[in-house]
Structures are given as C-alpha cells and as structure tokens.
Amino acid sequence: MRETPVTPVQVTGTVLTTRRVDAYHALTVVAPGIAERFRPGHFVAVAVGGAQTSMLTRRAFSIHDVKPDYSGTVEFVFTVRGPGTAWLAERRARDTLDLVGPLGRPFPLPRDPVTCVLVGGEYGSATLFPVADVLQQRGCRVDFVLGAASADRVFGALRARRMGETTTLTTEDGSLGLRGRVTDVLPGVIADVRADVVYACGPMSMLRGVTAVAVEFDIPVQVAVEERMACGVGVCMTCVLPVIGDDGVTRMVRSCVEGPVFRGERVRFDDVGTIPFDALGAPGGGSRNAG
C-alpha cells in the first residue's frame, strides 16, 4: 500500500550541531514541525546562501535522524557537490536554516515481521537507518549491504554493524570490505538470509542494479531515487522520471511528490533522462509541437 504524504511545513531552524562523518557533513537542525511529522524516507528542501542569495532553488536532503530534543531536531548528511552544499558545509551552531518538510512519500513498511535487506550507496545509506529502526520495532530482521567508491565514502558502516544481523560492505577500490559493488554481493546476501524484501537508496545506477537483482529473486524492492529538483514541493515539474502506474501506463511523474520512494520495478531506469515513446503524452501523441 502506498503511504500518503503528510502536510509539509516551512520552518526557520537553528543549527544545533555540525560534524564531519568521514567524507560527509552532518547538520542537526532544530525543526519542530518537521521532526514530529517525519517518517522514514522523507526529505527536506533547504534554502541555501542566505537572505540575499543568488541561489534560488532549494536543495533536497534525506532526513537521517530525528530526535525529540528542543521539541524536535532533524539531521541530514550531505556531500559537497556545488555552491549550495559548499555553503551548507560552512554552517555553524546557532546559524539559522530555512527548511521545508517533511517531503515526499516515505518507505512503505511490511505488516508482518519479515526479513529485509537494506542496500545503501554512498550517503544514500543515511536514509536507511530510520527505516531499519522501525523495521526492527516491528520485529523484522534487518541485514545491511553498504557500498561506495572508497572506504571514507561508505556511510554508517559502524551503526549498520551494530543494528544489522549481518552487514556486508563493498568498495570499488577495495579499501573496505569486498572489492566491487553492492550488486556483486547482493544476490548472495538475499539467498543467505532468505530476504523477503529489499530497501535501497543511492545513485540511480545502483538502484537500477539492485532492482534487477530483486526482480531476479522475485521479491519486492523499494527504492528512493534522486532527481534534479528545484522546489521539492511539486510545483516546478523539473524532477520527473518515467514510472509505470498501477494501470500499466508509463507517466513522467514528479519524484518529489510521487516519490522519492518507488517500487523498483515500476521505475524505467533505462529510460531515465528520456521521454519513452510509449509514455502518456509523449511526442507524437498529439499536439507534439506546442511549447
């Protein structure tokens, strides 16, 4: 069953703590309305650059953790990619931050205690820990597979080892765990633990590979995708990707409001970045040249 979105709020939060976690930055922000509405898989859209900034679009970050302190804090983990994340990396305790959230559809959770494999790539693992928490509360068995290019980019290995029944780590340069990618080890893990379901968050190419493995084993897979976003709240239409609906029709859906969590096999990974010819309203389907 699909989770319905909760009503997001905009809050001016105060940065409580900043820390480095290997290659990443983590910010804990006092954000009451957001923390209390949070469910695993939600993200926040953060305004960057301050009041007079020339950076107009919001930056999306998965919520890694919420705590009841100061009537609610949220933590997100990020990597510096461009000017917005560079600015965020300079935030210090007591700075204020404008956040909108919680956004997106959270991960659907199984009703019964089942065995779940949680697959994270790079900072994508950050999203998985709140999922693991609730799964364990529901009596599920949780196993982790985490990977990245190098050891310092594997997020949360320690915590995964503490929480998971098993934790398998992979790095492309072999500096931690097994050399290779998560998809190299995933079939083995699924078979060993007799997994019932896979949850995954990470780069698009990884999600595509993880989905292929899950499909092979014929078990459900829930993936949290990352698409280029400007608003995060569903008004700009920049974040679309081709997704097959319940009716079998492919639509260009907004990953911020219809996602970011999708059933893996519904996402047409091979066609991301294109408009598949058979998508609803694809060129050729009528008023092709308008606009």
Place this chain on the structure above:
Amino acid sequence: MPVDMRTYLGHVELVNPITTAAGCAASGSELAQFFDLGRIGALTTRSITMAPRAGRPTPRMAETPSGMLNAIGLQGPGVDAFLERELPWLAQRNVRTVVSIGGGTVAEYTALARRLTDAPGVSAVEVNLSCPNIEDRGRVFARDGAASAEVIASVRSVMRYDVPVVAKLSPDVVDVVSVARACVDGGADALSMINNPLGMSIDTEAMRPSLAAVTGGLSGPAIRPLAVRCVWQVHAALPSVPIIGMGGVLTGRDAFELILAGACVVAVGTALFHDPYACLRILRELEELLAARGFHRLADAVGLAHRPPGASTRHRIDLEESSL
C-alpha cells in the same frame, strides 16, 4: 489605514494584485498545502494543452545566477483532465483562476478556448504565445505580431464576452510594443509579460549543455530589469490596457517596481520554488510599502513612475483632489 488592494483585470475584480505565474503553481493543490489560495488575487494555471503532454527529457533545470533555466515543455494532463479534475477543484474553493492555454496552431488555441467557454470558474484566459507555430516552421507565435494577433482574435471570438483574454508576450522580440499593439488590436483585453527569455548554460564538469533540451527559459530576478523595461514601454504606449507584470519578483519591493512601471497585477513564478509562501509574503510587503508611502489605493500607484520629472506624488494627489 489599510490600503485598498483591489485591482481589475478588464472588468474582473481581484481582491489583490498577486497571482501565481503560469506553470509555477502546478495544479494549485500543491501550494494549498501551505496557504489558502483564496487569499491571493488569482491563481494562474500551467499552460493547458489539448492532449496530455509528457514534456521534455531531464535534466530540465539549471540554476543560474539569480535565476534558473527551465525546459519543462508544457508537461500536463491535457484539457479533458484539467476540466474534469483541476478546474473544479479550484472552483470549489472559490479560487479566482486565470487559465493559461498553449497550442501549436491557431485552430488548437481556438479549440481550447471553446472548451473553456462553458467551464465554470474561469476568471480569465491567458494565451501563452511562446509556443512554436507548427504551421510556420516552428516560429514562435510571440515573435510575430500578426501571428499573435491571429491567435488572440480567434480566441476572443469564441470566448465568453465576460471572460477577459490576456495575451502573454515574450521579451525575445525586437519591438515588444508593436506585438502588444497587434494583440490589443486583435482583441486582447489585457497583456501579460514577460514570458521566459531563451537562455543556455553549459556544465563545465561534463562539458555539455546543462539541459537535455540544450536551451531553456530564463526566469528569476536575473530577468527583472527586462520585465520592468517591457512593462514600462508597453504601458507608455497603451496606458489604458491592463498589464500583468512578472519576471523575477521575489519581494514586495519587486512587485511595487512593476506596478510603478504600469502593471496592475503582479505574477510570482520562480520565487515559489524558493518560498512556497512567497505570494502571501510579497502581498504583505507590498501593502506595507504602499502604506509607508502614503497610498490609500493600489490603483494610484499603477504606472506612477511615468509621471514627468519634477511632478511629485503629493502634487498629483493634490491635483486629483482639487479637480473633484
């Protein structure tokens, strides 16, 4: 004393001059999560097309200094779904709705207008002229006064007499005044400007264009001077034609600037991506600013910057009062 913020689009009264810009508020329900849409003067829909449209491939967006480029490609569900779901949803909530329409031929615009004629809840129709004219080798309607006028005349002829037809102009023309005049001669009751000028950015990491569509529409404060110029020039030439001004409005001061240039309605677009409450904030800031400058009515500020040098606002108000 509160400022009288009412304004008119043709004969349609709006409680205040703030609306969303076409394509920047999706179907309305997304923003309704944050505030009551009835509090803004009007909501402008995305450009509705005849058939459902999947739009352009991603990446569709690139941030630029004080702006962004977009190439959405009018993604939308088509007019049937719009009339079935989106418009009734807005009408039920008493949201004044400006319906934007987009087409590739004059016949398509006309057919869309005809579909809207009987639909309840259409306060005005805004004709997005920045679509390529497929009958004229993809030349954009808005670039050509005659083509624009033909669309407007045809839409006007089928639209209900009490629904204003607004022509939305592009700044990518040699002479915006001549296109504006052609549209008014064709029957436009009001003008809207500006649509996105065309821009481009290159990702220096990938060393390729940032957008899948290569070029895209520029929006945000980066284009505000362009918008102020267009509104100014058209208001000077056609002072009695109502203008919806837009382009990079982020604050009440920005809205005020467009009003002083001649706009009586101000649309907010890209600012909504930064701040979902932008419309309400801008409205509040604008009202405060008008009050601080001694205005009792928004209408008194429309086009005020056109007064000759030396003529003070006080002077003008005195004159008006003494002529009563």
